[in-house]
Amino acid sequence: MTRKLYIVPIAHPRQENLELLRRTLSEIFTIPAEFLSLKLNIDSVYNIRRNQYHATEILAMLLRKMPADADRIIGVTNLDLYIPILTFVFGEAQLKGRAAVVSCFRLRNEFYGLPANNDLLAERFAKEAVHELGHTFGLIHCENPTCVMHASTYAEEIDLKNYQFCPNCRAVVNSKIR
Amino acid sequence: MNTSEIGILIVDDESSVRDSLYKWFLEDGYRVDTAADAKEALQKLQKQTWDIILLDIKMPGMSGLELQERIREIDPGIVIIIITAYASVDTAVTALKAGAFDYVTKPFDPDELEHLIRNAAEKRQLTRENLQLKEKIIQLNPEETIIAESPQMKHILELVDTVAQTDSTVLIHGESGTGKEVIARAIHNKSKRRLFPMIAVNCGAFPETLLESELFGHEKGAFTGAQYRRKGKIELADGGTLFLDEIGDISPKTQLDLLRVLETHQFNRLGGNQLVQSDFRLICATNKNLEEEVRKGNFREDLFYRINVFFILIPPLRERKEDIPALVHFFIRKYARTMNKPIYDISPEAMALMKNYTWPGNVRELENAIERAMVIGKPPMIHSKDLPFAQTSTAAVSQPESDSLEAIEKAHISAVLTRTHWNIKRSAEILNIDRVTLYNKIKKYNLQRP
Ligand SMILES: [Zn+2]
Ligand SMILES: [Zn+2]
Numbered sequence: 001m002t003r004k005l006y007i008v009p010i011a012h013p014r015q016e017n018l019e020l021l022r023r024t025l026s027e028i029f030t031i032p033a034e035f036l037s038l039k040l041n042i043d044s045v046y047n048i049r050r051n052q053y054h055a056t057e058i059l060a061m062l063l064r065k066m067p068a069d070a071d072r073i074i075g076v077t078n079l080d081l082y083i084p085i086l087t088f089v090f091g092e093a094q095l096k097g098r099a100a101v102v103s104c105f106r107l108r109n110e111f112y113g114l115p116a117n118n119d120l121l122a123e124r125f126a127k128e129a130v131h132e133l134g135h136t137f138g139l140i141h142c143e144n145p146t147c148v149m150h151a152s153t154y155a156e157e158i159d160l161k162n163y164q165f166c167p168n169c170r171a172v173v174n175s176k177i178r
Numbered sequence: 179m180n181t182s183e184i185g186i187l188i189v190d191d192e193s194s195v196r197d198s199l200y201k202w203f204l205e206d207g208y209r210v211d212t213a214a215d216a217k218e219a220l221q222k223l224q225k226q227t228w229d230i231i232l233l234d235i236k237m238p239g240m241s242g243l244e245l246q247e248r249i250r251e252i253d254p255g256i257v258i259i260i261i262t263a264y265a266s267v268d269t270a271v272t273a274l275k276a277g278a279f280d281y282v283t284k285p286f287d288p289d290e291l292e293h294l295i296r297n298a299a300e301k302r303q304l305t306r307e308n309l310q311l312k313e314k315i316i317q318l319n320p321e322e323t324i325i326a327e328s329p330q331m332k333h334i335l336e337l338v339d340t341v342a343q344t345d346s347t348v349l350i351h352g353e354s355g356t357g358k359e360v361i362a363r364a365i366h367n368k369s370k371r372r373l374f375p376m377i378a379v380n381c382g383a384f385p386e387t388l389l390e391s392e393l394f395g396h397e398k399g400a401f402t403g404a405q406y407r408r409k410g411k412i413e414l415a416d417g418g419t420l421f422l423d424e425i426g427d428i429s430p431k432t433q434l435d436l437l438r439v440l441e442t443h444q445f446n447r448l449g450g451n452q453l454v455q456s457d458f459r460l461i462c463a464t465n466k467n468l469e470e471e472v473r474k475g476n477f478r479e480d481l482f483y484r485i486n487v488f489f490i491l492i493p494p495l496r497e498r499k500e501d502i503p504a505l506v507h508f509f510i511r512k513y514a515r516t517m518n519k520p521i522y523d524i525s526p527e528a529m530a531l532m533k534n535y536t537w538p539g540n541v542r543e544l545e546n547a548i549e550r551a552m553v554i555g556k557p558p559m560i561h562s563k564d565l566p567f568a569q570t571s572t573a574a575v576s577q578p579e580s581d582s583l584e585a586i587e588k589a590h591i592s593a594v595l596t597r598t599h600w601n602i603k604r605s606a607e608i609l610n611i612d613r614v615t616l617y618n619k620i621k622k623y624n625l626q627r628p
Contacts, residue, residue, distance in 0.1 A: 056198070085202075088287075
């Protein structure tokens with residue numbers, strides 16, 4: 001049985017925008033990537049005071065509902081994510097684990113008062129998905145500014161890096177792909 | 179920067195904060211650990227060295243500020259970043275004054291956190307390099323921070339040279355702010371003990387019991403709150419110099435205990451019965467007239483004779499105005515460097531104001547005035563308006579109408595009143611006259627409150 005990478009849209013109505021993300025993940029991790037719809041009680045991780053959703057708790061939910069043939073699982077959402085100590089996060093992953101989650105809420109140009117750009121958004125979203133899944137392979141942030149594992153704390157910073165791992169990071173991922 | 183070489187310890191009582199920060203730093207490749215309270219933090223500090231500590235200022239048990247103080251005792255080079263749940267500027271400023279590097283208010287922006295940690299890591303690396311450099315500089319130029327243009331200060335430097343070659347006890351007398359500790363340090367740095375520490379204790383800053391534990395140390399459980407065995411400053415000064423500032427302020431009991439230590443160089447920690455030895459040179463300082471305190475019965479005569487072996491008197495700044503320009507330039511250079519601000523000079527008018535002022539707070543007041551001027555002033559130079567007394571002692575009030583004694587007295591009283599914002603009690607103190615006399619002079623010269 002081939003193990004799969006499952007992409008779980010969470011409150012993300014427009015699946016067609018996710019095609020670039022799916023294809024990129026599949027190519028880069030050399031694994032079949034498929035969409036999976038799960039019933040998640042997302043309201044339970046909503047923080048009314050912050051008007052945001054707790055990323056770590058979403059990870060826990062994904063892990064609980066992970067199918068038996070899943071190698072990795074990633075939630076994709078347009079909800080605004082947070083962890084308690086930070087004002088927001090683009091995404092979160094289990095370091096050396098199986099699950100990740102990414103949000104496009106703050107990747108949109110409109111969020112920063114700029115004209116909408118759907119292609120750019122799809123690119124940023126795909127890169128952040130690769131980045132978060134990279135952490136599940138045990139990768140830490142990379143100093144190389146074009147490597148997808150380079151840390152980005154604001155959206156334009158994502159545009160400076162590739163979808164690809166640098167040779168060092170690539171070697172780590174390769175050693176872990178069966 | 180190789181993040182794996184940097185150790186970050188997170189100290190917070192909230193597990194969600196610890197966990198999310200832990201994970202965040204792990205993804206950056208730092209060596210990272212957490213502690214839920216001060217006790218756990220101290221344990222982890224004993225076991226391993228840490229470079230950066232993120233510290234919640236508000237925790238149950240020992241407060242963040244107290245813990246900050248302990249950390250600085252263990253390793254003064256650790257960069258401490260304060261985490262605060264409230265936008266409490268006061269607490270944060272207290273922490274910054276106590277040496278914290280910076281503070282952040284929960285929750286933080288990812289970007290802010292990343293920059294803060296990078297800066298902290300750089301600062302830590304610089305401190306490490308500086309420590310090694312500093313050792314060398316001290317040996318090359320031990321008196322580098324002593325400005326001595328006046329004959330009085332030049333004479334003091336000669337005394338420092340002489341006494342540094344001996345192991346004799348030194349008593350330094352001077353008004354507050356004259357730089358007694360700087361002189362003590364110069365003696366230490368020129369002595370054969372310079373490779374050991376000089377440990378300074380401000381005796382006036384502690385109540386009796388705390389001062390005793392500060393000086394002699396204590397065993398675990400010696401009193402409520404003594405949760406750890408702690409070495410006292412006398413023990414820490416072993417091989418080096420013990421500097422006791424404000425020696426005139428210590429209680430009769432501590433005077434007696436100190437006398438015993440000076441006779442035997444042996445003592446017990448509080449709550450302990452094991453004799454501890456320490457080989458130190460003693461330097462004391464005071465702004466009181468100790469002979470008079472002895473006459474009044476406030477200070478033990480035997481202790482006075484034991485500490486008053488070699489006497490150095492530092493004159494107040496107003497009696498050695500030749501030192502003022504050099505001091506002004508020294509502090510301008512110092513703050514230009516630390517603030518990274520390109521102010522390198524002072525206008526002639528501003529320098530004239532500095533020279534004419536009486537400096538009741540001496541060198542420390544002068545340094546504070548320069549520091550403040552460097553903050554509010556604009557490059558390339560400090561102007562009169564940047565000085566704290568500029569607005570109050572304008573030319574009109576400080577310039578006497580003629581050279582007659584009366585005119586000078588009038589101008590001087592007027593300047594002091596303006597400086598104290600017409601605080602009669604303080605003005606009378608500064609002028610060294612009683613309040614009735616001051617009121618009479620105000621009436622005589624027809625001085626008006628603005
Ligand atoms: Zn990351
Ligand atoms: Zn890389």
